[in-house]
Amino acid sequence: MFRQPSGHVARALTIAGSDSGGGAGIQADLKTIHQFGVYALSVVTALTAQNTRGVQAIYDVSPEFVRAQLSSVYDDIGMDAIKTGMLSSTSIIREVASFLRENVTSPVVVDPVMVAKGGAPLLQSDAVEALKHQLLPLASIVTPNLPEAEVICGYPLHSWEDCHRAARDIASLGTNLVVIKGGHVPTSVTIETNQKSSSGLYDASAFATDIVYQKDTDKFTYLVTPRVDSQKTHGTGCTYSAAITALLASGASSLASIAGAKAFVYEAISRARTWDVGHGHGPTDHSTPIPQAYWPQVGKFNVYQDTEWRVV
Numbered sequence: 001m002f003r004q005p006s007g008h009v010a011r012a013l014t015i016a017g018s019d020s021g022g023g024a025g026i027q028a029d030l031k032t033i034h035q036f037g038v039y040a041l042s043v044v045t046a047l048t049a050q051n052t053r054g055v056q057a058i059y060d061v062s063p064e065f066v067r068a069q070l071s072s073v074y075d076d077i078g079m080d081a082i083k084t085g086m087l088s089s090t091s092i093i094r095e096v097a098s099f100l101r102e103n104v105t106s107p108v109v110v111d112p113v114m115v116a117k118g119g120a121p122l123l124q125s126d127a128v129e130a131l132k133h134q135l136l137p138l139a140s141i142v143t144p145n146l147p148e149a150e151v152i153c154g155y156p157l158h159s160w161e162d163c164h165r166a167a168r169d170i171a172s173l174g175t176n177l178v179v180i181k182g183g184h185v186p187t188s189v190t191i192e193t194n195q196k197s198s199s200g201l202y203d204a205s206a207f208a209t210d211i212v213y214q215k216d217t218d219k220f221t222y223l224v225t226p227r228v229d230s231q232k233t234h235g236t237g238c239t240y241s242a243a244i245t246a247l248l249a250s251g252a253s254s255l256a257s258i259a260g261a262k263a264f265v266y267e268a269i270s271r272a273r274t275w276d277v278g279h280g281h282g283p284t285d286h287s288t289p290i291p292q293a294y295w296p297q298v299g300k301f302n303v304y305q306d307t308e309w310r311v312v
């Protein structure tokens, strides 16, 4: 287990829904956090009957029981970083936000989960306002995919300039760092390809490009890996935000955590190409080894030869 400089084991909490299929949600988070050598805690907000083919049923935990779980882990164990995933309803968001506001000083990563890849809604539509105005102001890092960024901003994203505007608008709700994830580019929105580079670095069909916006410096960083040609991408967003949270818990800076998580999720998708879990959109491989170079004290961003980092 990774130890903080103070000597205690690094601890990360996920507040999210359960995916019975094990590829996304709480299960993806626990596997990922553990893989990073960080002690994983969980508060379950909803149960989903889910597999690689889709979501068959959803059962929300009561807000009171969500608070009971939060109190249990906070009072006894504590946490060095927190992530939120599927929160399902306005009342659960309110409960989580009020607990975080009253008790927590650790960094909070908000993955604003709204819809599963198969199309099942994981956030009730009337809960978007609570997400925006109660939870996002408490976040250190917010990680929307493109459709989620569109819902939060209320306008479509068709270009890199649109994404820059969206990142600034989301940051204006309170957080310092916004990561607009590029996994959905070819199917959900039309991003102009090869817009900025003749090398094809920004060709949306060939690369998975995440745009990181830092409000305090007003700077954009593009994190780019090759796009893996695979259907086994169930749970990529959960895995990514859980890896960010694990790295934050072990003391990495925000940017190093995002960059390390990006490299991890790329490798987890790549390794999953050769396995056969389920009959639909399979999960990523959370058992992906963490190379020494990931560890924050090494401080390297470009840990893979074919991972490109660009600051624009």
Ligand SMILES: Nc1ncnc2c1ncn2[C@@H]1O[C@H](COP(=O)(O)OP(=O)(O)O)[C@@H](O)[C@H]1O
Residues within 6 Å of the ligand: 144, 145, 146, 181, 182, 183, 184, 208, 209, 210, 225, 226, 227, 228, 229, 230, 233, 235, 236, 237, 238, 240, 262, 265, 266, 269
């Ligand atoms: N086919 C892929 N190849 C490489 N990286 C991918 C692929 N699909 C998603 N990613 C990466 O996985 C992470 C999660 O992104 P995304 O799939 O957009 O999130 P979500 O699961 O929330 O929709 C991002 O870093 C994204 O760039």
Ligand SMILES: Cc1ncc(COP(=O)(O)OP(=O)(O)O)c(N)n1
Residues within 6 Å of the ligand: 016, 017, 018, 019, 024, 025, 026, 048, 050, 085, 086, 113, 115, 116, 117, 118, 122, 233, 234, 235, 236, 237, 238, 239
């Ligand atoms: C319980 C639960 N939480 C979150 C998700 C969404 O996960 P995500 O990483 O966005 O991956 P996809 O479902 O979109 O593949 C989920 N499905 N279930």
